[in-house]
Amino acid sequence: MLVLNNIEVIYDGVILVLKGVSIEANEGRITTVLGANGAGKTTTLKAISGVLRTERGDVTRGSIEFKGQRIDRLRPHEVVKLGIVQVFEGRRVFANLTAEENLIAGGHIVSSTAKMRENMEKVYTYFPRIAERRHVIAGYLSGGEQQMLAVGRALMSDPNMILLDEPSLGLAPMIVEEIFGIVQRLRAQENVTFLIVEQNATLALEFADFGYVMENGAVVLQGPAEELRGNADIKEFYLGMSGDEKRSFRDVKHYRRRKRWLG
């Protein structure tokens, strides 16, 4: 459904951030992109949604295709019209608008107001907590509520695909479970395809169907989620399990050597 074909992203004309990334997200699936800080995960999502150009970044090589159509030259609002919407890292709700106004803004591309209202009711059934707090200024909602609002706001545009950037960031484990639970329900009931960027690999691999691991602007590992869960390197570097016995300092050095090999 969404295919990134060997894309290269350069910021400011000089800084090479993505060095040939190829990722595929299939319809009705949850695909996850794992990796440490600065690996290029968020840049990948921004390249898809088109907001990259507002940060003076540009896709200089390769192509991004959605349902067979090239989208890497489109402007962000055109990408949304095609059915892809991004949920930013750190929620980024419209802090000065009420929760409901956030949803109205999210449903901007739905031209019929009746349909927009209908979508809003749907969001409220998925997120009853937001329905309760609909007249509260979004900046005063709790972190969990804001994340739910951000997902709900994305849902307002009737998307085929949601790009979810670090939904677990700074939230309590219970809330995170709840949000991922809703992601699964959306996939099942609304047939929404997800591409999720996460640092929390345990969690992401638990919910995802397929996973990619990025390092230094390139994909270094990919496979079905259960396969990745079993992969020794993933276990060691991302899941925090290191086999049987405790490691000595010498092995930590060994870890760094291995890490370089991965990149």
Next chain:
Amino acid sequence: MDGDFQFLFELVTNGILTGLMYSLVAVGFVLIYKSTDAINFAQGEFCMIAAIVVAGLLQLYDLPLIVALAGGLAFMLIFNWGLERVVLRPMIGRPIVAIIMATIGLALMFRGLGPLVFGAETQPINLPIPDDPVIWGPFFLIPIDMLGAGISLAFLAAFGWFFMKSRKGVAMRAVADSHQVSMAMGINVERYFALAWMLAGVVALLGGVVWGNAIGVDTQLAQLGLKVFPVVILGGLDSIIGVIVGGIIVGVVEALAAGYLDPIVGGGTKDFTPYVLMIIVLMIRPYGIFGKPIIERI
């Protein structure tokens, strides 16, 4: 009625009316700020240009008032649309300070070009309303002030409704909140910028004509921009209600200063008291009486 009280009453009512006319100009700042987060220092010059165009159409071509107004409206819409296209759109994403400096540059440019193109003599705009004050019970009112205040209230109510209730208004506020996130929500940010500038052109026309009728049309009219600045700061840069209340406060304070302080010190206090008030407000509530405090999660 007691004479002193009558005097105070007159000062206050006329202050309110003048204040609402200030609001009409001040709302131009709010429209731009609400959608682009920048302060447009050329708003006073927009009023001047609009008034010059209308006065020109009236004097030179002897057109009926309604045609001249329509011509002025068309001119301002195209002018501001073009301005947004040529000067301001390329600056999207730049620091706000750069945009503000650009508007200051525009302001000075227009102030210089205005007399060069249209001549420096004061032109009248004569609206078909009487100059004689209306005496209505205890009120002693000037018709142009009443008309200005009425237009002001009507348009402010319309803008208030637009921003709070309509979907486009909500989208505009979303754009002001974050350009990047709005884009990612499918909002065509550039189009909303253009809309904001065009609306600012419309209020500039209204303000320019009303004030042009009151004080005549020349470059002095451009001073309105700075004149209403305390109104905007008092009310809060992003609040329509704030503009109304701020306008009324500034109008009344000016009128009271003119009525009570000027005879004592020999005049002139009317012109700076609003700024004193502005500075005091800035110290107590930097975001104005109705402005949005910056919400920050800690």
